[in-house]
Amino acid sequence: MGIGLAYxxxxxxxxxxxxxxxxxxxxxxxxAMDYIAHGWSPDEMCRQHTYLKPAxxxxxxxxxxxxxxxxxxxxxxxxxxxxxxxxxxxxxxxxVRMRAKGLL
Numbered sequence: 477m478g479i480g481l482a483y484x485x486x487x488x489x490x491x492x493x494x495x496x497x498x499x500x501x502x503x504x505x506x507x508a509m510d511y512i513a514h515g516w517s518p519d520e521m522c523r524q525h526t527y528l529k530p531a532x533x534x535x536x537x538x539x540x541x542x543x544x545x546x547x548x549x550x551x552x553x554x555x556x557x558x559x560x561x562x563x564x565x566x567x568x569x570x571x572v573r574m575r576a577k578g579l580l
Contacts, residue, residue, distance in 0.1 A: 481542065484531070485531055485532045486535050488539075496528075498529075499528075499532075504536045504540055505547050505551050505554070507537065508540040508547050509551060510525075
């Protein structure tokens with residue numbers, strides 16, 4: 477019989493991203509991205525995002541380090557979606573007309 481880990485402040489339903497219990501719109505991946513992109517400590521994340529509590533950020537970072545491949549894959553997928561949206565935005569009729577007129 478193994479020991480199950482519990483992450484206070486984090487909820488993870490099957491097939492959905494891990495999220496904060498108190499603020500479900502905030503995913504663990506978003507908090508991890510602040511760590512990866514900016515090198516922010518949990519204290520700095522709380523200063524930058526005043527709605528976060530230190531215990532929530534520490535729980536999210538603990539979850540991230542214990543499930544790093546899962547969260548990194550979620551981040552990669554999100555970046556891929558962003559790149560696809562950016563490519564489609566470049567083909568908007570407005571941008572095509574503006575480029576044709578030499579305004580962009």
